[in-house]
Amino acid sequence: MSMFSELGRRIRQNIQTYTIILALVGIWLFFAVLTEGRYVNPQNISNLFRQMTVTSFLAIGMVLVIVTGNIDLSVGKAAGFVSVVVAYLQAYVWHAIFPGQALLAATLSILIGLAVGLVWGVLEGYVIAYLNIPAFIVTLGGLFIMRGGILIVTQGRTIPANQPYLKEIAQGYLPDLAGWVLAIIVVAILVFNMFRSRQKRRDYGFELSPFSIDLFGTLFFSALVIAYVYIVNQYNGVQAPVLLMAIAALIIAYMSNNTKFGRYAYAIGGNRDAARLSGINIRQNIFQIFLLMGLLCGVAGIVLASYVGYGTIAAGEGYELDAIAAAILGGTSPLGGVGTVFGALIGALIMTSLTTGLQILNVQPAWQYLLKGMVLVLAVYADVYFKKKS
Amino acid sequence: MDKNIILDFKNVTKRFPGVTALKEASIQIRRGEIHGICGENGAGKSTLMKILSGVYPYGTYEGEIFYNGEKLKLANRSIRQARDEGIAIVYQELTLVPDMTVGENVFLGKEPTEFGIINWNKLYSDTQRILEKYQLDVQPQAIIKNLGVGKMQMVEIAKALSENAQILILDEPTSALTDAEVDKLMEILETLKQHGVTCIYITHKLDEFFRITDNITVLRDGQVVTTKPTSDVTLEGLVKYMVGRELKERFPKGNRKPGEVIFEVEGLHAEDPDSAGKEVLRGINLDLRKGEILGIAGLMGSGRTELVMTLFGEYGKVTAGKVRLENEEINISSASNAISQGLSLVPEDRKGQGLVLGQSVLKNLSLPNLRFFSNMFQIDDNAELRASTEQAQNLAIKAPNLLIPCDSLSGGNQQKVVIAKWLMSNPKILFMDDPTRGVDVGAKFEIYKLMNELAERGVSIIMISSDLEEVLGMSDRVMVMHQGHSTQTLEASEATQEKVMALATGLA
Known part of the structure; x- marks a missing residue:
């Protein structure tokens, strides 16, 4: 077997992954030419990767949620809620209890942020998996609840979250x-x-x-x-947040391929009945998936607070849609059973690349949304089209 | 051109990768007759139907079909086109929308409209007219889900028949019907015949051919064996044509000596999970010896599948009865529970329940067995691959490699994957629900041999099959079910088709 024929075989096997990487490269080249190279200068590349991180944490969890045939519409606002809780603690609470202890304060904020995400995941997961209520409904309700939660915590104010140490998480x-x-x-x-x-x-x-x-x-x-x-x-x-994102993505990717938990998730999405008759505890697996998603919302929320430097009432608005779009762009099947963490990362990178590129070109936000929407649908159409051909 | 021939297949050949499903089939259907088509699973019946309905469009098969003397050229997946041409098909599975009315279903996709708005009065009066014309006893406004299966079948027929229907194809129409409903269907077919509708009748129940058909065509391995007037054939003759050889050759007899009783069921009752209080299993007694193949026979709806699903912990609530494994009472609450006790199930619906079709052979094989290759944290993928490769070789699964998805395998090989995945877990007891359904003759034989080998190795097998000859040919003993009861367990030596049928129909 020659090296090239083997290489060709592998490329054909993963044609979807390579298509989307090509699309990414195409987008970069396109903007590089239009911006006369400004788009690919080190500063912009650095910012580009930094900007994708919050969506990415949500997207890598969303892949597994969608793979099991579920959906989570609450992730944006859940991350937003975590971010305002963290900001609130940083700005008003620790200051009063441990004055001057910035490192301790940041550590506690992180732990509590993660705990809030985890509890949210447990709640949603329990209702979905054990009370048998469709994820679409539960997480739609969750979206509203979290939106309310954000208003309660912020009281409509903007809370600073740019204290030392915490700031380094996304800006270091x-x-x-x-x-x-x-x-x-x-x-x-x-x-x-x-x-x-x-x-x-x-x-x-x-x-x-x-x-x-x-x-x-x-x-x-x-x-x-x-x-x-x-x-x-x-x-x-x-960038510190990119490093965090890479670690998180590696862990989740490893879990999805090399653990029973991950394998079961794909089997459940591929054929629920076959999975059940193979002795898989479907409820438990779906519960765990939402628990993991909640934890990732916690991580995303902490990074979000640090990235923006504030907790605001608009925190996390629309992020669930970015996360879903990234997962779908990355080849996750909305019907379940298929999808990769790596693909979702590339999907998130494409979404961010488009936003950044259009911003540099001074395209109006309205047109940015229009273009992103069209790219999403077009990408999935191209995928369907090429699959039919082959 | 003979005016009396409405449909004329000339040397129709349909090839799939690796299989020729139809080989130069030539069949002539006469105008106004009821023409029976029979053959085993995989004989080519459904391929023939799929060609007539445009699922395999013109150009994907060789040979020609003349319809009313003209070449039939159907576009891709054009059941609609076939219907417009006057060819109507009623499939084995009901295709009605349960929450809609009879009228809505009959006109689904062809609703009479005025300026884009549905004319409900016309829809219901037209429905009424069709129902009356063919003497179908259903109300146009009735909701489908409130009807019995027999009436649903009538709606299905009404839906298939447009006013100009010339040919009606019925694929296993009686598989879910009671005897009285079958009688009613036969009457309807007579009515249709009087209206000049030609009927192609496909079924596994051979006696129905003799009740209703004028001519019979027998298919075997994709070839037409014979077409004869029904009055010229006997039941035995028909079976001979279908099988093409004596029964003995079909089933390899193993050399096994069943041992002690390992598994017992006593007075088992269970409810339908979808409607509490409705008992589906009403007193099941059986015992299974080590290394034995116990066949379960019974008509559709007798509770066969429900029984194995209950024993596997995946059906409704058990309301009474005891299950003992190796003399210890067990209480199985879920599939995972059953598996940990050493039970395994090859389910009835291979694609729907047995496999994750889009995933690789490897992942399907290892799915219920991951605990053997993994610790808390990770799966040893090398160990997984080695064990799966061994198992695939043992069962002679024909696949270029284990990484290709299961949906690219043939039915027989898919079934082997399902069996293989359970063998990896070394079961004590293997439930097999219709293990050779939709599997070609050659692969059937291999599955039979495999079952014999397993039994010789000491695995106890409970096999359900809708093919009575298979049950008789493979089992050491046969337990016959009738309406949720176990009636009697016959030794292989004393079990004949007549005896089993008498028990299954409640005559004995």
Whole structure:
């Protein structure tokens, strides 16, 4: 088997993933040309990735929710609620209890933010999975409830959330050297993993794919990581929220592929009856999915507070739609059973790339929405069309 | 051109990758007759129907079909076009919208309108006219879900028949009907015949051919074996044409010696999960020995599937009775519970319940067995692949590799995947609900051999089948069900088709 035929086979197998990556590259080139290169300068690239983070936390959870055949409409406002709770604690509470202890305050805010998200996930998950109420209805109700919650916490005011430490979560950057160390560690892990997985396959007596293919893949991803660190170091360095997002995405992606929890989610979405008759506890799995989604809402809310620097009544408005759009753009089937975390990240990146590009071009917000909507529908149509062809 | 021939198939061949579903089939249907088509599963009947309804449009098959002397050219998936041409089809599964009225269903998709607004008076009076013309005893305003299955069938027929219907195709119309309803259907068909409607009648119930048809065509392995006037064939002759060989060859007899009783059911009663209080199982007694194949026979609706689903913990509430596994009473509340006790189920509906069709063979095989390859945190995908590969080889699953999705496999191979996934969990007891449904003859034989091997290895099997010959050919003993009761368990040596049918119909 030649390297290229194997490569071709793999590309055909994952045609959807590659199509969407191509679309992303196309969008970048398009804006790069229109903005005479301003779009791809280090500062803009750095901001672009930073901007996608809040949506991304929601999108990677949304993938699993949609994969099980459910939906969560409350994530935007739930993240918004967490963000105003965090802002409230930062601005009014810790200050009074532990004056001057900024690190302790930020830590407590984070823990409470995560806890609020988790409790929200438990509540929604319980009602959906164990009381058998459709997720669409429960989370639609959840959206209203969270909207009310935000108003209660803020009392209509804007609450500052730009205190030290908390601020660093979304606005911090790693020093250049730390960025490079990180890059080297990632590359080392990639290489180590390649050899370890080959060794394991050999131990099991499986046929190994050509070394050149594995090496090519490893080198390709290593090059991407190095290039990324190089570019962002030209500006301020590796962005803290992007690092967080990468870690979260890796964990969720790993869970979706390599744990029973993840496998069951895909089986439930693919064929609920077959999953049930295979002995899968469907309620428990769906409950866990919403619990995870809630936790991710917590993370997104904390990053949101830090990113905006305020808790406002508009916090998280419409983010659920961005998250759903990102997941769908990334190849998640609205019917369930199909979808990847990686795809959702690319989907989120596409949405953010469009927004940023249109902003640089000074396109009116009205037209930005129109274009984003059309891109979403067009992308899914293209996908359906090409699938039919092949 | 013979004016009396309404439909003339000339050397129709339909190929699928790896299978030829129809081989140069030539059939002539005479105007105004009732023409029976019979054959085993996979003989090509449904392929023939799909060609007539445009599911396989003109150009995707070889050969030609002449309809009233003209070449029939149907566009893709054009049941509507077929209907406009006067070819109406009633499928085995009912296709009515339960919450709509009879009239709405009859005119679904062809509602009479004026300036885009539905003319309800016309719709209902037209419905009334069709119903009266063919003497169908239903009210146009009745809501479908309030009707019995027999009446639904009538609505289905009314829906299929437009005013100019020339051919009506009935695919297994009686599979869900009671005897009285079957009688009524036969009357309706006679009425239709008097109105000059030609009828193509497909069924598994051979006796119905003799009640109603004028001519019979027998299909086997995609080929037309014979077309004869019904008066010239006997039941035995028909079976011989269908099978093409003696019964013995169809079922490999294993060399097994059932041991101790391992599984017992005593006085089991269970309710319909959808309507509490309605008992579906009304007293089931059975015992199963180690390494035995116990067949369960019974008519559609006798509670066969409900029984295995109940035993697997996935049906309605058990209201009375005991289940014992290895002399210990067990209480099975869910599939996961059943699996952990060593029970497994190959469900009736392979695609709907057995497989996650869009997922790979590998993932389907490992789905109920992930606990063997994983700890709290992760799945060892190498171990998963090795075990699945071994199992797939043992069962000779024909797939280029285990990563292709199940929906690209043939029916027989899909069924092997379902069986294989359960074998990986080393079950003590395997329930098989219609394991060879929709599977071609060759794959059937392999599944039979597999069942024998399993029984020889000490797995106890409970098999349900709608194919009575299969039950008789494969089982050590046969338990016959009638209206939710277990009637009698016959030894293979004393079980004959007549005896089983007598028990199943409540005559004995």
